[in-house]
Amino acid sequence: MAMVIQNVSKRVANECHIDDISLQLEPGTFNVLLGRTLSGKTSLMRLLAGLDKPTQGRILMNGRDLTGVPVRKRDVAMVYQQFINYPSMSVYQNIASPLRLAKVAAAEIDRKVREVAEMLRIDNLLERLPVELSGGQQQRTAIARALVKDAELLLLDEPLVNLDYKLREELRAEMREIFKRRDSIVVYATTEPPEALALGGNTAVLYEGRLEQFGPTVEVYQHPQTSRIAQAFSDPAMNIVAGTVDAGSLRLGEARQVPLQQHLRGLAPGNYRFGMRANHLQLQRNSAADIEFQTSIGLAEISGSETFVHVVHNGDAWTVQQPGIHQYQLDQQLQVYVDPARLYVFDLTDQLVVSPDNASRQLT
């Protein structure tokens, strides 16, 4: 039994918010909706919740058609980007509110509230009002309120976006544990590829209202069907370079020709687009097989304990992810290396031809 979304579209005025999405979500699974802002994540969630009615298509839950059923009659819980709690109620009353509306017995309410509060580590704050809590605690309360309902469908719309970095890491790790033990269908929207990878489960990549790819998160990451998915599911975005395959050799951009090896061996002669993840571009040669590019530096930005070096090669802008903190001069010349075994290959219509062979390598 599962939630089935059949050819669902949503148009508002003349704008298409959701374009013909079909998807099947199984109970007990964790599903990430990945896409940038305005890609349709929130629109899709609103349709799943029943807050909006699709213009076309059907939504089935366990075989029952839910398309026209209003949200009040559905079994849904949702957590938002903003910390949404009832302002005049204590944490306890907030968590208890869905159960009270559902007319659950008082003793049962008390047991469930305390259980969920303990799970989210806010059991010592039950008497406080939301304004007396930190941002992280407020969001924990909102998550507790959603969990206590034990709904068939649990929607989380970028719940960690408004939290600071440390709290985010902490709550994300906890959430993975909390959701592991549930039978609900969990849908989690995020704009951040690392978050999708950290959460695991399945990932659906959305782009301009369309579903680009859906599958186990690692599978989507390792085998993105198009370069657009690869760029969306890569932070910083995957670097793309045009290249030509000719009689057993490969030439990327302005680099020297190299022989075809490993997963590239089967490529037919012709023009392709090659994808290189920022962390696979190196600033020193690691093996004789590496391809060397001459680039000039546009900008170097420091992110955490890494440096993102933005370089230009033959008119293409790339990002190199370099461990450690480094400083560079603008327009300085820089040699960038890539191991051909790390290349993703897309044809000129943007479809994946071959991705790196991961059986022999670790996922990095």
Next chain:
Amino acid sequence: MKKWQDNKAWFMVIPVFLVVAVSAILPLMTVVNYSLQDIFGPDQRVFVGIEWYQEALTDPRLHAALKRQLLFSSLVLLIEIPLGILIALMMPKRGWAASLSLVLVALPLLIPWNVIGTIWIIFMRPDIGLLGAAINGLGIPFDHTAAPFDAWVTVLMMEVWHWTPLVVLLAYAGLQAIPEAYFQAARIDGASTWATFRYIQLPKMRGVLTIAVLLRFMDSFLIYAEPFVLTGGGPGNSTTFLSIYLVKLAVGQFDLGPAAAFSMIYFLIALLFCWLFYQALLKVGTGDKS
């Protein structure tokens, strides 16, 4: 670090200081001065201590005016605040209809107070006034110049008509500031319209409602224009509120000493009530029982 000093800053502060001194502090000190002296002429004045204060505090007409004033202000708050919230809730949230309704609601606020008085005098006239004549036409005798109750009703209606829009604007702004996600969350929880109002909209409007209550209390407590234009405090003394009585005392009878003492008392009463309201409103709905 070396402390940076530049006396030029004084040139920035002095103009404001002078304006405030001339417009607020000096008149206030003059009133304090008057309230402690008996003044017979420009050069003849006698220090009388707290005599005027004693006189004002034991004046039965002042007590009557204070009671009237408190009743009036309570009625104003009881009518204007719920009515303002109700109208704000019914107003459209966006689009051209929202702009139009805002303009319509704000119209009474744009009319000068003396014009409002004149409008209502004509409106309520028992012979030719639209509403006054209509009420009389129904067989209910209505004359605000003769019956104290009718005068009260008229002043209250003027006040409500004139100032409820302010409460509406404040409440509307408060409602608009609530993120859409709250209403979604309430819908998902299956909360009723009343529950949504009671547990989301009302608590979220707390800040603006505090301001609305304070402003409306202060303003209605100091009400002068409406009863002055309508009946000058009559019929009898029925609409003689504190400020009307004060003006009668100071300007009508030229009892500057008692009037000054009365002003000080009036000022302290208004301040006291505002403080009490403020303290109460800070705590309401926060669960703070202290």
